[in-house]
Amino acid sequence: MEETSNKVILFGTEASPFARRVIWALKLKGVDYDYVEEDLSNKSPALLHYNPIHKKVPVLVHAGKPVAESAVILEYIEETWPNRTPLLPKDPYERAVARFWIAYGDQKGHVFHGFLTCLEEGKEQAARDVLETFKIIQDEALGDKKFFGGNTLGLVDLCFGWLTSFEQVERVVGVRVLEPATLPRLHRWTRDFKEAPGIKENLPDMEAQLPELESLRKHLVSSKS
Ligand SMILES: N[C@@H](CCC(=O)N[C@@H](CS)C(=O)NCC(=O)O)C(=O)O
Numbered sequence: 001m002e003e004t005s006n007k008v009i010l011f012g013t014e015a016s017p018f019a020r021r022v023i024w025a026l027k028l029k030g031v032d033y034d035y036v037e038e039d040l041s042n043k044s045p046a047l048l049h050y051n052p053i054h055k056k057v058p059v060l061v062h063a064g065k066p067v068a069e070s071a072v073i074l075e076y077i078e079e080t081w082p083n084r085t086p087l088l089p090k091d092p093y094e095r096a097v098a099r100f101w102i103a104y105g106d107q108k109g110h111v112f113h114g115f116l117t118c119l120e121e122g123k124e125q126a127a128r129d130v131l132e133t134f135k136i137i138q139d140e141a142l143g144d145k146k147f148f149g150g151n152t153l154g155l156v157d158l159c160f161g162w163l164t165s166f167e168q169v170e171r172v173v174g175v176r177v178l179e180p181a182t183l184p185r186l187h188r189w190t191r192d193f194k195e196a197p198g199i200k201e202n203l204p205d206m207e208a209q210l211p212e213l214e215s216l217r218k219h220l221v222s223s224k225s
Pocket residue numbers: 015016017018040055056057058068069070071
């Protein structure tokens with residue numbers, strides 16, 4: 001029965017930036033879905049069944065069929081519900097540019113991970129590396145536009161949406177990087193993004209995640225040294 005219905009189910013966690021992108025896309029598109037909050041220390045049989053390769057969230061199940069990997073899920077959502085709040089430009093070249101920046105952000109995951117897990121002596125270098133990446137995102141991807149695609153939100157914004165929680169990461173690490181003085185346009189974008197309809201009502205409660213983020217940093221740092 002479930003296999004043939006058009007039911008949409010999302011497996012995620014509150015703190016996952018990858019799952020959050022998908023939540024925002026579904027909300028902006030007005031797609032009804034059931035949400036399953038996973039415990040990543042005790043993954044459900046359903047998650048392991050639907051994502052046997054990576055065993056990670058998010059997974060979107062539509063009409064009984066699973067789609068994994070957040071960037072792939074976003075494209076699937078855009079192609080399945082193209083007319084409800086388009087999230088990719090119509091022009092093929094502009095679509096290619098959007099895909100380039102989504103891939104760029106994901107390829108730079110190690111820089112952000114390096115910041116979260118830096119040891120005391122590596123803090124300055126880790127902060128410089130993040131700043132350099134943020135500058136590229138600000139100057140080359142965002143430019144003078146309000147959002148990455150222009151005046152309205154798109155998939156690139158959703159993929160960089162986790163930057164709105166970077167302040168909590170900075171607090172846990174003890175260094176500030178994304179500040180108005182150094183990155184004025186990217187900082188302004190984080191404020192506009194947080195205020196945008198569809199996003200504002202669906203932001204993660206990152207203050208509540210602070211203790212978890214603290215212990216994640218401690219765990220990652222201790223397994224490094
Ligand atoms: N490339 C994946 C990354 C997903 C990912 O790293 N998910 C994390 C949570 S933020 C996870 O499920 N981790 C569980 C694990 O690694 O076992 C995507 O874009 O969906």
